[in-house]
Amino acid sequence: MPILEVKNIKKNFENTEVLKDISFDLEEGQTLSIIGSSGSGKTTLLRCLNFLETPDEGTITVRGKLLLDGANPITDQRQLRENRKHFGLVFQQFNLFPQYTALENVTLAPLLHSDPSMKDEIVEKGKALLAEMGLADRMGNYPHQLSGGQQQRVAIARALAMEPDILCFDEPTSALDPELTGEVLRVIRELASRHTTMIIVTHEMAFARDVADIAIFMDDGIILEKGSAKELINNPKEERTKQFLSSLSSR
């Protein structure tokens, strides 16, 4: 059984069809990369998966459990919060809480979602996650005291702290100076080698090709091409995919 089944997702904003009919599966332990031009609907798709937008139609199923049916939305807030926990999202702009330290950013949500007796365990786990991200000496720093690459690594630790089934990234390095992208990509590469199930929207084609198992090319709200990441990026079949990839390499 796939860990994630996305079926016939449609999303309109006013009169614009932003997602037209999106369906795909993901196996546990695999990494999927989503590529495509600006405006093709990549962020909207990730936001739908993370319950930040509600699709108008379609279903999202995790480990065989129907989490969302656009035609029949869940209204129970408790249930919604439970369903959200299956996904973690790392944003382009990090979105850390500026008033909290790195460690507090990582532990805030787990502390809110658990019994007070779990506090020590959660704090220890938060420290371990930050250490894994190479931030052992930065736990007490506030976001403004950290570089973009460090902030993004805190954001990754924060997402992992909730133990999501599927970790999603929306262009995790595109707000970073070029010399800082490597440290963030390295951390994601390491997660992939440990078979963390991930969906990564990225314009870093070499990274997508090397790290992802599967790639999807989105164009104007549809999945135009889907296949093994290596095959799709090295040998695209569709004319639009070829155009998109060559426009990137000629920059």
Ligand SMILES: Nc1ncnc2c1ncn2[C@@H]1O[C@H](COP(=O)(O)OP(=O)(O)O)[C@@H](O)[C@H]1O
């Ligand atoms: N909240 C919104 N309201 C209206 N239009 C939106 C909204 N969010 C996204 N869009 C539109 O949806 C389209 C897809 O956007 P997006 O998902 O951000 O694409 P991508 O991430 O691939 O660049 C764009 O045309 C964008 O203007």
Ligand SMILES: [Mg+2]
């Ligand atoms: Mg986007």
